[in-house]
Amino acid sequence: MDQERMILSAFFFNPQGDHRMSWRHPAAPGFEVFDLQYYRELAAIAEAACLDALFIADHVAMWDTFESNVAHYANARLEPITLLAALSTVTRDLGLISTLSTSFSEPYNVARMFASLDHLSSGRVAWNVVTSGMNEEAMNFGRDATLEHAHRYDRAAEYLKVVKALWDSWEDEAVLIDRKAGLFANPEKVHRIEHAGQHFNVRGPLNVPRPPQGYPVIVQAGSSGDGKNLAATHADLHFSMCRSLEEGLSYRREINDRLARCGRSPGSLKILPGIQPVLAASHAEAKEKRELLESLVPERMAVDLVSSWCQIDVSSLPIDGPLPDLPDEDSYDGQRSNLARLKAFKAQSMSIREVARQLVGSGAAPVVAGTAVEIADFMEEWFRSGLCDGFNLMFPVLPQDMSDFANSVVPELQRRGLAQSSYGKGTLRDKLGLERPSNNFSTPH
Template sequence: MGREHMILGAFFFNPQGDNRMSWRHPSAPGFEVFSFQYYRDIASLAEAACLDALFIADHVAIWDTYESNVAHYANARLEPITVLAALSAATRHLGLISTLSASYSEPYNVARMFASLDHLSGGRAAWNVVTSGMNEEAMNFGRDATVEHAHRYERAAEYLDVAKALWDSWEDEALKLDRESGQFADATKVHRIAHRGNHFNVRGPLNVPRPPQGHPVIVQAGSSNDGKNLAAAHADLHFSMCRSVEEGLAYRVDFNERLERYERAPQSLKILPGIQPVLAASAAEAQEKREILDSLIPERLGVDLVSSWCEMDLSGLPIDGPLPDLPDEGSYNGQRTNLARLKSFKAQNMTIRQVARQLSISGAAPVVAGTAVEIADFMEEWYRAGVCDGFNLMFPVMPEDLANFTYHVVPELQRRGLAQSSYSEGTLRDKLGLLRPANRLVLER
């Protein structure tokens, strides 16, 4: 199945924007991030520009290992499934992507939530499957520290097997609703899944009919080896972090090999690298915008942020000195994408202060600052080179940078034929050029 245009999704974790300190920016929203109207307005902006999806990331804890975290960091937020369910009533076309952790929840409950959201939204639900790597998260669910990395991913893969089987437990044709005969369902098309595995025993069937999309769109982000294998086995969309066309092309080749191991075609997995588009009239203005944000991180919070990423307390070290020796990946249970990033900073001999400033901009997504034409040029180059199927748009300050992007960059992309000017009909899968999954319980019959 083809897709003529870039896939464009608007992402946020902090609703104030994707810089650690976005909330302090003069244009950032205040208390309204705890009200529905804020999200409705963001969704309206996105839908008016025909963006494909709104993507809300999530953690199941606040970040509070260091004292500065609670005082300065925007830890409080709404829960994404409820936000997106509310938005399903206020939007018609926008894909609704919610992060939900497979580490501290039950597949029966989560499969129901996404199936229900898919019905309510007419087939627009998508699930970004993550594992929870923070110790703060583990401690909210009866543990003293996070679960070992490989174990989390093994559980997530089994979790997805269970969820997919539950979505398939009512065949598409199972519901009859034949008033005359009294047949509500064809019992031969409603299946117990009888899953017995290392992590879950789930009998099924689900109590929600098969979702309009068959399965909600499965999203995976995070580029550890385990994470990429999970995506190759299960995901429809992958959010990547890459810095250059060369890196992106190599990444795609690597993924195609992984997909082949699961007998999947390259086009069955769409890759969307994160970028941070910042509209500015000139390089000087872009630099100034960036410096305003960089200046907002309190020094102590910056150091504590680096400490969190290393899983080592750096507060005793000189802030203008080098990073200490970092843990090996094999013994590191946090987010390995983060550790890899720190190692590259260390290789560049960056000081703790410099690293803190780098980390104040979330993730490794490249900042693409410039005029609408320059931003569109960048996106066109990556897209035409075959680096990606579209972009995961991470805006430093919400909703301002999103609004600027939709008002100025999207029309430029549309003029070039790179972005859609209207929505096509159908479910999110249809719109993204993804196949509706066959029912595996039927195939196995």
């Protein structure tokens, strides 16, 4: 892989775009977000631009702690493994990244699904490993509230250990299909994993041969201490959030230190910060686009989102007043990266209204607004500084903003030699310059 070029992934938070109320935008899609053809067209845009991957976010609940939000907030979405299985048949090179939570699923089923999809896609699958922090999700799986934060990550670490062992339970040369000898597989190369741990007891082996990539690419997006430890131990790609060049460089140094403690080199984990590109011919046009999106958000819904992040009901507080005192990290069982962002907003003396506007837009991802040259300049500065290996592109309104980026910014990046103009050969791991993992059953210890 040419290390001088960026990894570019199109990230879909909502089916209509990465603004929480993008579904109300006049250019947004309607009911077609539940139809394959819509996603097929998005994948075609991405593959024509030689983007590396589509990255599908997911929740396993409707966000409805506040009843009005079921009607206003477009959180309905297709199940991503099913969606990407369909897209694997209409794409050839594009990476397919699915979010799937370790909090409310079982390692065996998940290992089987991703192994199957890796085979069906000829090695183009990645798993964004998350832990669920929404109480609404927990209530769909027999609990009153989400799992305690440290418990979620302890469970996730063991979960990944089990899944990797299941992927390894078939050695690469295990399948024989020797009709004459009557051997489908070499019995010495198919293994029970016999895992007995704190959270899981799994015998194995998996009933799917080892994936083409060895392990599908592992992605991790949490930036709490526990999340960063999980990334440093297991991940190949890390989805980060940073608001400035200085903050991003500091974050990179911290991740590199954690990698070193895990015996890994800096290049073994690719960091992709999220950015929200807004293509505009002038600053006035960019401002107009942002103001239109902000105007689509019901004020109560925006305030409720702040309450959800704070885990404190702020609806009775003055909307132009400050955030309340925030919980300590140790007592906060939501997504701790969200808590860190709130504390940063509070340190900047942002009002509840200002925080609400930030959260309904890009969350903590910087909005990069301007011409194609200006957006490319921003991306080049961050990339060449060593802050990142590429970007998760969070388009406010789909498909329009993605198409505009593909037709204007990508050619500018290609002209500078920063984005690929054609796909390399091999699996997604091969294309991203990631090593294929050795099999722990066949590697001497």
